[in-house]
Amino acid sequence: MLSGDIGTVAIASVAAFLLAVLSAVAGFGGGVLLLPVFTALFGFRVAVPILTLTQISSNVARMWLNRRELRWPLIGWFAAGAVPFAVAGGLLLAHAPLGVLKRGLGVFLIGVVAWRRWSRTPRKPPDRAFSAVGAASGLGSALLGSVGPLTAPFFLAYGLTRAAYVGTEAAGAVTLHLSKVAAYGAGDLLTSRVLFFGAALTPATLAGAWVGRKIVGRISDRVFVVLVEGGLVVAGALFILGA
Template sequence: METVLLVALVVAATFATAALSAVAGFGGGVLLLPVFVAVLGTRDAVAVLTVAQLASNGSRVWFNRCEVERRLVGIFAIGAVPAAAAGALLFSTAPLPALTRLIGVFLLIMVVWRRWKPHAARLDDRAFAAVGAASGFSSALVGSVGPMVAPFFLARGLLRGAYIGTEAASAVVMHLTKLVVFGAAAVLTASSAAVGLALAPAGAAGAWAGKRIVDRLPAHLFVLIIEAGLIASGLLLAITGG
């Protein structure tokens, strides 16, 4: 019975955070990560999250496919792909307690960053590729960095479906790179891949539900929910180390 409840909790959390992310444009991955850490442990949690986020972000790309700015995704990928590979290699050998506390501190930093820098200057292509590099490296270590990169996508003038789809497509590039390296380094095992794939329908359904309500409800309410979850989870992981 306990196992059934845990499975139900993880599926529900995957659906809910995917829906939140589809509305607010960010936050699903980082809010879901503490749930996975509690159930699976830190290293498996990041690997499973990567698989689940690939499905969730892929769904958001599909639902907003007509509005994706492909050129911007390509610029982002120039920096993100090699940096994500390097970060994934470092992640595979880092000690687990340190990784767990790093994730906790990072979640808190995300909230502060969002409040301190709700808007970002419009960057040229070279600087945007550098954002991709920083995002790829950080994402490999802490699972997801959506709240920190969101302002840079918004600063390019992307709105609603264009913003959500383009940011999600850029995340897909990072997650694919990480999965290749995680697989080569034996961080992504058959069991963790199976768990992530099993959660894919819940992530896709959440993305679909979020797409249905994105034009009906104010996104700032979802942002507040996400930030409250980040603060609680960040404090727990930073203090206890998982």
């Protein structure tokens, strides 16, 4: 390992830890905010596979820490849509134009928060609707690295909060990230450098998930929802600005 790689691992590990804590508290956000950091360090088309590897470890940890609150029917429906579309998006990554898609997603996320504020009692989506949520999330995540905020409004509308929300969202994310890894491998994007950094950053993401789980147990449902909605607005603004 070169000295430059040591410095890069140190910077990326600090960012991965802090944003894994955020993900463990809000159920998402770490990937969206890590992507600009990793892009600056590695370049976009290398950053996305590295980010995916770190997200697998982070989501597995969040899933395990909240395993007693998982909603398995939702996870199954989500995976049914996420897996095939994540594979398709992973194969398209090397050639897809991404700018318009990112800005459109940003507008959608901010619009969802505005809609939730205006409609205080949004209708609870049926379980099978999560196959469509999974499909959109799988495709977008494979192309953009992370679209965790895209799923948040639907899990919130279903009535999930805190441990049930964080764990169920993480379990669904594991299915799509594993599918993305398979597609990136088929597209020759899993280089030795990508695998090295993915492994090197895993301890930081696991530690962040553990710390975040401790924080979640200390906040109320109302504060939790406010944190998630605030994260949606920040993520939307980053997408619109092209971060």
